Amino acid sequence: MNYTNFWIDGRSFEKARNHFRAAVADPKARPNQKVVLDLNEHAYMLGMELTHGYPFIRNDGLSMTIHDHELTPRENSYNIIDLINIRFTERALKGAYTNLVYHEEAQQFEEKLSNLNVQRREDALKFSEEVCRWGRGMRVWGRLNQHYSQSQLGEAISSWLSSVRNYDSYIDPISQGVSIRGLGVSFASKHLRLLDPSRFAVLDSVLSEGLGYALTPQGYNLFMNDLVKIKNDYLQEWRLCDIEASIFALVRQRVITTG
Numbered sequence: 001m002n003y004t005n006f007w008i009d010g011r012s013f014e015k016a017r018n019h020f021r022a023a024v025a026d027p028k029a030r031p032n033q034k035v036v037l038d039l040n041e042h043a044y045m046l047g048m049e050l051t052h053g054y055p056f057i058r059n060d061g062l063s064m065t066i067h068d069h070e071l072t073p074r075e076n077s078y079n080i081i082d083l084i085n086i087r088f089t090e091r092a093l094k095g096a097y098t099n100l101v102y103h104e105e106a107q108q109f110e111e112k113l114s115n116l117n118v119q120r121r122e123d124a125l126k127f128s129e130e131v132c133r134w135g136r137g138m139r140v141w142g143r144l145n146q147h148y149s150q151s152q153l154g155e156a157i158s159s160w161l162s163s164v165r166n167y168d169s170y171i172d173p174i175s176q177g178v179s180i181r182g183l184g185v186s187f188a189s190k191h192l193r194l195l196d197p198s199r200f201a202v203l204d205s206v207l208s209e210g211l212g213y214a215l216t217p218q219g220y221n222l223f224m225n226d227l228v229k230i231k232n233d234y235l236q237e238w239r240l241c242d243i244e245a246s247i248f249a250l251v252r253q254r255v256i257t258t259g
Contacts, residue, residue, distance in 0.1 A: 004036070004037070004039075005058060006036075006037040006039060006057065006069075007036050007037055007059070008037055008055075008056040008057065009031070009032065009033070009034065009252075009254075010030045010031050010032060010033035010034075010035055011029075011031040011032075011252075011253075012054055012055070013029045013033075014028065015054070015099070016054045016099070017045055019045075019054075019099070020045055024041065024042065024045055037056055039066065039069060039070075043066050046065070047065065047066060047099065048067070048070065050098075050099075052065065052067075052091065052095040052099065053066045053095050054066075054100070055093075055095045055096050055100070055249075055250060056253075057253065061087060062080070062088065063088035063092040063096075064088070064089045064091065064092050065089065065095045067091055068089050078091065079234060081230060081233075081234065083230070083247065084211045084212050084213070084226075085212055086210070086211060086251065086254070088247075088250055090234050090235075092250060093235075094246070096246040096247075097242060097246040100246075100249035101248075101249055105134070106241075109131075109134045110194060110197060112130065113130055113131075113194050118157070118162055118195065119158060121151070121154035121158050122154060123158075124162075125153060125154035125157060127157065127191075128141070128144070128157045128191065129141055131187070131190050131191050135186075135187060135190045137187055140183070140187045143182035144180070144181075144182040144183065146182070147182050148182075156180050157180070157191075160191075161191065161195055163176065164192065164195060169221065170200075170221045170224040170225065171217050171220070171221040173192055173200075174188055174192065174217045174220045175217040177192065178217065185219070186202070186203065186204040186215060189201065189204070189220060190202050190204075193244075197239050197242075198240065198241070199240060200224070200241065201223075201224065201243070202244055203219065203223050203244075204248075206248060206251060207223070207244075207247070209255055210251035210254060210255040211223075224240070227240050227247075230243055
């Protein structure tokens with residue numbers, strides 16, 4: 001069995017090392033560094049004793065976990081998910097969600113914003129500001145306020161978000177969002193994701209670059225329908241936003257990693 005045709009990004013490597021306080025000889029890795037793995041040496045650090053291990057990448061591009069490699073070495077014995085130009089096992093997706101997704105901040109914003117009534121102009125305005133804060137996009141908030149007065153912006157956001165439940169497709173709500181001057185697909189989708197996390201997810205530049213979905217309403221519609229298929233086929237109990245966050249973690253391992 002080959003133990004060396006695998007690698008992981010430096011950010012994930014250091015997170016795994018700190019998780020277990022693992023005494024491995026490797027020097028400290030930069031976040032965007034490609035770290036070559038020896039699965040014999042690194043098995044414990046990668047989560048062999050966890051239910052869901054840390055995902056890493058095989059040289060042929062498959063994202064997997066130590067459990068995929070050690071417990072089920074035959075490729076046809078584990079679920080492989082194909083999404084545009086990335087392949088990952090079901091265990092890798094679950095490992096990303098468990099070990100690489102930062103849940104607490106998003107959950108705090110979800111709870112905070114659930115108390116707002118977006119049908120009220122003042123609440124819709126506050127909702128939008130908090131979305132931009134969560135998404136590290138206060139420059140987006142600034143642009144919105146350059147294009148609209150507070151009253152106009154509150155009315156536009158309220159009208160948009162109040163109508164979302166009337167749509168059966170994904171293309172209509174995202175199209176209405178990007179029609180607001182200053183909002184692109186990335187931050188419009190962040191609004192939708194925090195409005196209804198079970199139904200919507202985020203398509204940002206990392207996912208667009210890593211997977212090839214265009215940052216257009218059509219690209220968002222395609223992305224969301226692909227997430228729905230993954231949910232229906234493998235993860236019926238998961239929210240769409242959590243599937244997206246896990247895929248984001250797998251994609252980020254590749255998008256920012258240099259050799």
